[in-house]
Amino acid sequence: MKRGPGPDLIDRHAVRLFAHYYRSRRVRLLFYALAAALQSLLVLPILYLIRLVFDQAIPEGKADWLPLLGGAIVLIRLLHSGMALWLRGIVLDMVKGAVQALRQDLLDRLYVLSREHFNHADLDRMHTRIVLDSERFDTLSNRLLSSLLPAVFASAALLGVVLILNWRLVAMTALLLPVLAWTSRRAGARVKADVHDCQQAMEQFSKGARFTLRQMDLIRLQACEAREKIVQRQYIQALSASSRRMAMSFALHGQIQRNLTGWAGIIILVAGGTAVAQGGMTLGDLMSFYVAAGLLNGQVDALAGGIPELIAGQEALTKLHGLLSEGEEQPYPGRRRIAFDGGVSLRGASFAYDGHSVLRSVDLEIPPGACVAIVGPNGAGKTTLLGLVVGFCRPQAGSVYASGVAYDELDMPALRQGMGVVMQQQSFFAGTVLDNLRYGHPEADLEAVRAAARLALADDFVAALPQGYDTEMGEGGALLSGGERQRLAIARALLGGPKLLILDEPTNHLDAEAIARLMDNLLRVPNRPAILIISHDPGVVAFADRVYRLEQGRLRRVSPLHDEITLSPHG
Numbered sequence: 001m002k003r004g005p006g007p008d009l010i011d012r013h014a015v016r017l018f019a020h021y022y023r024s025r026r027v028r029l030l031f032y033a034l035a036a037a038l039q040s041l042l043v044l045p046i047l048y049l050i051r052l053v054f055d056q057a058i059p060e061g062k063a064d065w066l067p068l069l070g071g072a073i074v075l076i077r078l079l080h081s082g083m084a085l086w087l088r089g090i091v092l093d094m095v096k097g098a099v100q101a102l103r104q105d106l107l108d109r110l111y112v113l114s115r116e117h118f119n120h121a122d123l124d125r126m127h128t129r130i131v132l133d134s135e136r137f138d139t140l141s142n143r144l145l146s147s148l149l150p151a152v153f154a155s156a157a158l159l160g161v162v163l164i165l166n167w168r169l170v171a172m173t174a175l176l177l178p179v180l181a182w183t184s185r186r187a188g189a190r191v192k193a194d195v196h197d198c199q200q201a202m203e204q205f206s207k208g209a210r211f212t213l214r215q216m217d218l219i220r221l222q223a224c225e226a227r228e229k230i231v232q233r234q235y236i237q238a239l240s241a242s243s244r245r246m247a248m249s250f251a252l253h254g255q256i257q258r259n260l261t262g263w264a265g266i267i268i269l270v271a272g273g274t275a276v277a278q279g280g281m282t283l284g285d286l287m288s289f290y291v292a293a294g295l296l297n298g299q300v301d302a303l304a305g306g307i308p309e310l311i312a313g314q315e316a317l318t319k320l321h322g323l324l325s326e327g328e329e330q331p332y333p334g335r336r337r338i339a340f341d342g343g344v345s346l347r348g349a350s351f352a353y354d355g356h357s358v359l360r361s362v363d364l365e366i367p368p369g370a371c372v373a374i375v376g377p378n379g380a381g382k383t384t385l386l387g388l389v390v391g392f393c394r395p396q397a398g399s400v401y402a403s404g405v406a407y408d409e410l411d412m413p414a415l416r417q418g419m420g421v422v423m424q425q426q427s428f429f430a431g432t433v434l435d436n437l438r439y440g441h442p443e444a445d446l447e448a449v450r451a452a453a454r455l456a457l458a459d460d461f462v463a464a465l466p467q468g469y470d471t472e473m474g475e476g477g478a479l480l481s482g483g484e485r486q487r488l489a490i491a492r493a494l495l496g497g498p499k500l501l502i503l504d505e506p507t508n509h510l511d512a513e514a515i516a517r518l519m520d521n522l523l524r525v526p527n528r529p530a531i532l533i534i535s536h537d538p539g540v541v542a543f544a545d546r547v548y549r550l551e552q553g554r555l556r557r558v559s560p561l562h563d564e565i566t567l568s569p570h571g
């Protein structure tokens with residue numbers, strides 16, 4: 001597997017993204033930091049009491065002081081614990097709020113991205129990032145605010161204490177600092193590379209598992225079970241090996257830090273013990289110094305031990321930054337809402353996919369209430385043309401208009417409320433027939449749903465299903481036939497009472513009699529919508545008021561009875 005990123009330990013995009021989600025919480029954060037600092041100061045009276053025990057109570061034989069001093073220390077520790085719990089509550093509120101905001105932004109971002117972006121993106125990877133990396137942001141935030149920030153304050157307070165108690169001893173232990181910094185950087189770079197590899201292996205594994213779940217039919221039909229199992233096993237092995245490597249480098253990092261801070265304790269014992277033996281320091285001073293240094297040691301351990309998690313969180317944030325800032329956005333950002341009458345026109349519209357020209361200066365008029373059919377060979381660009389009408393993509397030249405207003409000005413989600421669309425690949429989710437039909441129109445009552453279903457020739461077969469409209473459809477509508485799905489897709493498109501009905505090959509699962517009945521129904525829909533229909537079926541095209549033929553990027557109007565309507569998909 002490819003090794004991870006270079007030696008730069010800090011990524012500024014990740015830091016900025018983190019700061020972004022805590023900026024609005026900065027007052028709370030400041031309050032929390034002050035409270036955490038106050039909490040860390042509680043160690044001072046404990047150190048003072050320890051000093052009293054060794055410098056006065058024991059040497060002066062004041063045994064009755066000892067329970068009192070011990071009790072005072074216990075009380076201060078209880079106060080410390082109470083504050084710790086209270087601070088934890090504050091941190092959790094902040095962290096969960098920030099994670100919620102990040103997840104919201106990630107999902108909101110999806111609605112901004114264009115259809116082309118989704119067509120090109122690795123959706124499984126995007127899914128893994130949204131779910132796992134936002135969880136890593138949670139872990140990172142918790143670690144940073146709950147343990148690292150208090151550890152910084154506590155370390156500062158304890159450092160002050162040990163400096164006051166004996167700065168020479170501190171200076172001696174400070175000799176270890178350059179070693180600490182150097183090893184930390186080296187070990188950190190290794191941790192970063194291993195974290196990167198492990199997160200990539202996790203994405204690959206997740207992607208593989210989702211492929212198996214989604215493409216089981218394909219795998220079986222192509223007899224690829226054995227091959228898939230080998231590939232999945234490789235992903236699992238890679239994940240296992242990289243997560244082991246990552247855990248080992250976390251452990252190595254921790255051990256190096258712990259050893260170095262442990263050496264500091266030895267220096268204190270040797271140098272401090274010598275000072276006491278030579279009368280340069282009291283035993284009480286040494287004991288409180290030793291306890292303070294021990295506590296400082298614990299805090300430094302907490303700081304150093306958190307570094308691997310910070311690195312893992314940073315990696316996650318870098319990827320999330322990419323998700324939030326990259327990608328092609330939806331083509332029409334307009335806000336204007338209009339009373340849409342179903343009329344759409346394209347004027348001089350040209351469209352190319354990455355330089356591959358599909359539509360050339362196309363003019364198309366769909367008057368309100370008219371039925372317009374488009375025919376043409378496979379790959380001519382009919383679905384692309386439909387994408388322009390729906391506003392999924394915008395022409396590189398020319399414009400599209402709804403009721404005479406350019407799409408550039410329009411609020412597209414509002415405009416689409418006036419459209420009913422049946423794409424070639426219908427979208428159904430695991431849920432009941434009713435859930436699927438009402439998607440987008442939750443207010444529709446059962447009678448309205450049934451009326452739409454009757455027009456789409458779906459009501460009879462749905463009523464005959466075991467649970468009628470409450471029958472489960474399965475993922476993608478897998479529990480129904482192709483023709484049944486097609487009728488339901490048309491019913492859903494009709495449900496909102498659209499002004500423009502757009503149908504891309506809506507009848508390829510229907511027989512001639514069903515097509516005739518369906519077309520007849522569509523033309524008798526109350527408040528008849530305009531209809532744009534792409535079809536190779538003569539039975540469909542015969543119902544159209546206008547027929548256009550799309551070939552080699554050009555759209556020509558042809559007579560419905562004319563020979564030019566070659567309906568074969570092959571031209």
Ligand SMILES: Nc1ncnc2c1ncn2[C@@H]1O[C@H](COP(=O)(O)OP(=O)(O)OP(=O)(O)O)[C@@H](O)[C@H]1O
Nearest residue numbers: 119353358376377378379380381382383384385569
């Ligand atoms: N998202 C895309 N990115 C790049 N090229 C695309 C994309 N979608 C379609 N194409 C290409 O654009 C051309 C027109 O495709 P389109 O789907 O519009 O044709 P069509 O007339 O609807 O075909 P069919 O009758 O087979 O459904 C084809 O050459 C196709 O390969």
